[in-house]
Amino acid sequence: MRQRVAIAIALLHRPELIVADEPTTALDVTIQAQILAEVQKLCAETGTAMIWITHDLSVVAGLADDIAVMYAGRVVEKGEVAPVLDMPLHPYTAGLIGSVPSRNKRGEPLKQIPGMTPNILRLPPGCAFRARCSRATEVCKQEPPFGEVAPGREVRCFHPLFPETKGEAA
Numbered sequence: 001m002r003q004r005v006a007i008a009i010a011l012l013h014r015p016e017l018i019v020a021d022e023p024t025t026a027l028d029v030t031i032q033a034q035i036l037a038e039v040q041k042l043c044a045e046t047g048t049a050m051i052w053i054t055h056d057l058s059v060v061a062g063l064a065d066d067i068a069v070m071y072a073g074r075v076v077e078k079g080e081v082a083p084v085l086d087m088p089l090h091p092y093t094a095g096l097i098g099s100v101p102s103r104n105k106r107g108e109p110l111k112q113i114p115g116m117t118p119n120i121l122r123l124p125p126g127c128a129f130r131a132r133c134s135r136a137t138e139v140c141k142q143e144p145p146f147g148e149v150a151p152g153r154e155v156r157c158f159h160p161l162f163p164e165t166k167g168e169a170a
């Protein structure tokens, strides 16, 4: 209830933008769904834009228009929600989506991204995802640029996962 009140207070003065950091974490799924529906309705009514920071891809899929996937403090992929979730181009995004339990068949082990997130205070040179990425090559020791690789799709990667290369993903 306190989280609902906090969201209501945030919307009270009809701000142009709200940044909501994991606002529904620790809520049960039913309450979370109610809050998401309320927030969507209120934002549509007031014209408020919202940046919703979350680890929950189902929330993203149900709520957002656009998604920016972050790794080690930087945006690594950006685009409209449906194309990014349906066809991730960055290996980290693909790993995240691949590790959602419901995508596994019954009896199969859960998929996971190997390795650990690097210490953000001591990031290695080049691509921060390099130690965990099956597509890493020599060039990945350099800083990958962030740019448009397909219409409406921005990625920070030297070897984005276009459909013809999906079989090489982590």
Ligand code: SF4
Pocket: 090, 091, 092, 127, 128, 129, 130, 131, 133, 134, 135, 136, 137, 140, 144, 156, 157, 158, 159, 160
């Ligand atoms: S830049 Fe290289 S290491 Fe980084 S995600 Fe892309 S392929 Fe992997």
